[in-house]
Amino acid sequence: MTAHTVSGTAEYLALVRRRRLYGAILFALFVVLFASGFSVAENRNAGGFLDGLHRIFDFPKEIFSEAFANWRNLPRLFVAAVPSLIETLNIAAIATLFGGLVGMGLAFLSTRGLALWPRLTPVFRRMMDIMRAIPEIVIALVLIFLLGGGPIPAMIAIAFHTAGALGKLFSEAAENVDLKPVEGLASVGGNWFQRIWFGVLPQVAPNWSSYALLRFEINIRASAILGFVGAGGLGYDLKTALQWGQGKYDQVVAIFAILFLTIMIVDHISDRARERLVKGGKPA
Amino acid sequence: MTAVSENAVSENFDTGAIKTSLERMFRFRKWRNIGVPLAILGYLAYAFVAFDVMGVASRARPENAAILLGDFWSYKIHVTRDNRSGEVVTAFEGERKGTYPAGEGPDWVTPGDETVMSLYGGATARFATENRAVIDVPDFGRVTTQVDGRAVTLTLPEGKDIPDWMSVSRNRVSIDQGNWRFSMTPARTEVFRYQAGWELFFFTLDSPFHGKSIGELVALGLWEPRVSPEHSNIVAMVNDVWTNKMWRHGDVVWAMGETVLMAFIGTMGAGMIALPLAFLAASNFAPAVWLRLTCRRLFDFLRGVDGLIWTVILSRAFGPGPMTGALAILMTDTGTFGKTFSEALENIDTKQVEGIQSTGATVIQRMRFGVIPQVLPLILSQLLYYFESNTRSATVIGALVGGGIGLLLTQAIITQKDWEEVCYYMVLVVLTVMIIDTISGWVRKKFIKG
Numbered sequence: 001m002t003a004h005t006v007s008g009t010a011e012y013l014a015l016v017r018r019r020r021l022y023g024a025i026l027f028a029l030f031v032v033l034f035a036s037g038f039s040v041a042e043n044r045n046a047g048g049f050l051d052g053l054h055r056i057f058d059f060p061k062e063i064f065s066e067a068f069a070n071w072r073n074l075p076r077l078f079v080a081a082v083p084s085l086i087e088t089l090n091i092a093a094i095a096t097l098f099g100g101l102v103g104m105g106l107a108f109l110s111t112r113g114l115a116l117w118p119r120l121t122p123v124f125r126r127m128m129d130i131m132r133a134i135p136e137i138v139i140a141l142v143l144i145f146l147l148g149g150g151p152i153p154a155m156i157a158i159a160f161h162t163a164g165a166l167g168k169l170f171s172e173a174a175e176n177v178d179l180k181p182v183e184g185l186a187s188v189g190g191n192w193f194q195r196i197w198f199g200v201l202p203q204v205a206p207n208w209s210s211y212a213l214l215r216f217e218i219n220i221r222a223s224a225i226l227g228f229v230g231a232g233g234l235g236y237d238l239k240t241a242l243q244w245g246q247g248k249y250d251q252v253v254a255i256f257a258i259l260f261l262t263i264m265i266v267d268h269i270s271d272r273a274r275e276r277l278v279k280g281g282k283p284a
Numbered sequence: 285m286t287a288v289s290e291n292a293v294s295e296n297f298d299t300g301a302i303k304t305s306l307e308r309m310f311r312f313r314k315w316r317n318i319g320v321p322l323a324i325l326g327y328l329a330y331a332f333v334a335f336d337v338m339g340v341a342s343r344a345r346p347e348n349a350a351i352l353l354g355d356f357w358s359y360k361i362h363v364t365r366d367n368r369s370g371e372v373v374t375a376f377e378g379e380r381k382g383t384y385p386a387g388e389g390p391d392w393v394t395p396g397d398e399t400v401m402s403l404y405g406g407a408t409a410r411f412a413t414e415n416r417a418v419i420d421v422p423d424f425g426r427v428t429t430q431v432d433g434r435a436v437t438l439t440l441p442e443g444k445d446i447p448d449w450m451s452v453s454r455n456r457v458s459i460d461q462g463n464w465r466f467s468m469t470p471a472r473t474e475v476f477r478y479q480a481g482w483e484l485f486f487f488t489l490d491s492p493f494h495g496k497s498i499g500e501l502v503a504l505g506l507w508e509p510r511v512s513p514e515h516s517n518i519v520a521m522v523n524d525v526w527t528n529k530m531w532r533h534g535d536v537v538w539a540m541g542e543t544v545l546m547a548f549i550g551t552m553g554a555g556m557i558a559l560p561l562a563f564l565a566a567s568n569f570a571p572a573v574w575l576r577l578t579c580r581r582l583f584d585f586l587r588g589v590d591g592l593i594w595t596v597i598l599s600r601a602f603g604p605g606p607m608t609g610a611l612a613i614l615m616t617d618t619g620t621f622g623k624t625f626s627e628a629l630e631n632i633d634t635k636q637v638e639g640i641q642s643t644g645a646t647v648i649q650r651m652r653f654g655v656i657p658q659v660l661p662l663i664l665s666q667l668l669y670y671f672e673s674n675t676r677s678a679t680v681i682g683a684l685v686g687g688g689i690g691l692l693l694t695q696a697i698i699t700q701k702d703w704e705e706v707c708y709y710m711v712l713v714v715l716t717v718m719i720i721d722t723i724s725g726w727v728r729k730k731f732i733k734g
Contacts, residue, residue: 037545038549041607044687045602045687047602049602056598056601058600058601094335097324097328134710134713135679135693135713137683138709138713141697142352142697145697147345148344150340151335152340225684229684238596256593260588260593
């Protein structure tokens with residue numbers, strides 16, 4: 001009896017030692033990887049890390065000092081940036097809308113238990129993986145070549161990615177639905193569309209709307225970035241102002257500020273809305 | 285007893301009020317079910333106008349799409365005759381680095397005094413002497429073109445008009461048959477033929493391994509004598525693929541590595557910075573309220589300033605390259621991680637910490653054995669998830685800061701003709717993201733949940 005306990009303790013201690021050893025090895029591996037990666041990145045970069053570190057604030061200082069000197073221009077530039085801001089927001093909103101709709105379809109086609117063609121679920125899952133993996137900028141640049149610059153290439157690019165990302169999240173949420181209503185509808189002869197519409201959608205609607213809102217936040221950022229490669233909106237204005245250089249730094253500051261404020265406000269509103277949707281959001 | 289009280293309740297119940305409130309709710313829902321789709325439709329209509337969909341549709345260039353899609357999976361070989369010197373050059377995509385040595389070519393080109401090319405559908409073309417070209421098209425007949433001073437003359441089969449696949453002007457005749465084309469100007473005569481695949485993907489023309497079948501390559505690699513005396517055949521093969529001038533596999537692999545590196549350093553660095561800060565920002569660990577609020581605001585600020593802005597600011601300080609991209613990712617993710625980690629720390633179970641405290645543990649020991657084991661799974665899975673998604677963002681950031689596969693992608697797209705390279709890089713990015721996804725899924729299952 002005692003011997004058994006002792007050997008049990010010894011085994012436990014050995015287990016702990018082994019786990020610590022594994023942990024230490026993993027940690028050492030990580031440190032080596034990180035350090036060597038850091039030095040590679042350092043060597044392949046134009047400017048070094050330590051050289052640049054004290055220069056981080058040079059550029060902000062430069063633009064802000066110019067903006068402060070010309071602070072009278074700022075309100076006018078703020079107003080001037082509003083149309084571009086609306087374009088950026090429009091791109092994000094429409095992309096979220098279309099991407100969400102396609103994502104909904106993909107989610108239903110790839111969720112176990114709900115799929116219209118159960119055998120094809122792996123195909124649709126792989127499809128969504130690929131849609132998520134293709135970087136937006138590639139689609140946007142190719143479409144700019146085909147359609148010319150403007151908001152539509154950016155919108156399509158973001159919608160494509162959104163469909164893949166939301167499709168995955170939607171289908172994860174739909175996997176957890178209660179199947180009883182669906183079975184009930186099936187028992188009274190409801191077809192696939194009716195089962196989904198009346199049995200599943202009401203259950204997943206709060207979660208799905210919350211995911212879509214979160215995606216909208218992400219898409220605003222993406223649409224600003226895509227603007228930088230020629231897709232219109234705030235990003236494009238920022239690029240032209242930066243290329244101009246000195247003399248337009250007040251405009252750069254105005255665009256920075258309006259982008260920052262928009263992201264903060266939208267984040268805040270959607271945070272609140274999502275909390276209501278998921279926690280207290282039982283339909284009235 | 286119960287029955288009575290229930291009765292009392294139902295008597296006190298104001299059924300009328302419930303009825304009106306229910307009716308109000310149903311009215312609201314009815315309107316919502318109509319109103320929300322209508323609002324969305326209205327918004328779409330507005331966007332249709334604001335985005336100028338009609339204008340874009342009229343300006344779109346569908347022929348570009350055909351070129352692009354064709355280029356994704358096929359290539360063309362140009363056979364070009366300089367009409368002044370009479371020299372005939374055969375080259376992949378008409379590029380200098382893909383030129384065949386003089387007198388050689390693919391099997392559909394027969395060199396000689398008169399170069400003969402057999403094209404699709406039984407058609408043939410012949411660069412005849414005296415700057416003439418003879419093209420035989422089945423079901424149409426023989427077309428002859430001839431350079432005449434500074435003009436090009438055309439002879440069609442008797443009784444035929446100029447067909448729609450031919451375009452003729454005073455100094456240019458061109459034929460477009462989809463999978464092959466012909467053109468003649470006073471300066472030069474050119475035929476090119478499309479074929480499926482990516483040209484010279486492994487070995488370029490100057491490599492001794494070009495044009496060998498897989499069986500021959502295996503034989504060469506394993507037992508046949510050395511092609512070049514200084515290397516074994518396998519080393520020579522790897523070297524030839526790695527330094528392939530058309531596809532630059534070596535550079536591409538380096539660039540892809542840079543992109544993954546950006547994501548790795550950015551994500552892990554952000555995690556390392558955010559973890560200690562998260563302790564300062566969590567309400568149950570923060571040493572002082574002002575410190576906690578400062579950290580929170582810092583996280584909000586880092587997250588709120590978009591990755592685009594960080595990229596612009598940082599590339600001024602660090603110059604183009606992967607380090608800049610890594611730092612831009614690090615900045616935004618420090619904010620995100622700080623927020624999620626501090627929330628995780630606020631939600632830990634205090635019993636475990638108290639139990640360890642009761643054995644007389646110091647603060648550090650309480651953290652190490654009471655807190656970290658509780659939050660570690662969440663932290664690790666967050667890090668892995670962001671590593672995967674940042675690999676994708678690093679492609680975009682790379683295009684902005686000039687590093688990694690993003691730079692190669694934008695360069696290839698800007699040339700507007702190397703679409704097969706765009707396709708190659710895209711496949712590479714998708715594969716890399718999927719591999720990272722698989723590995724991180726495996727790590728999560730093995731070490732975090734199991």
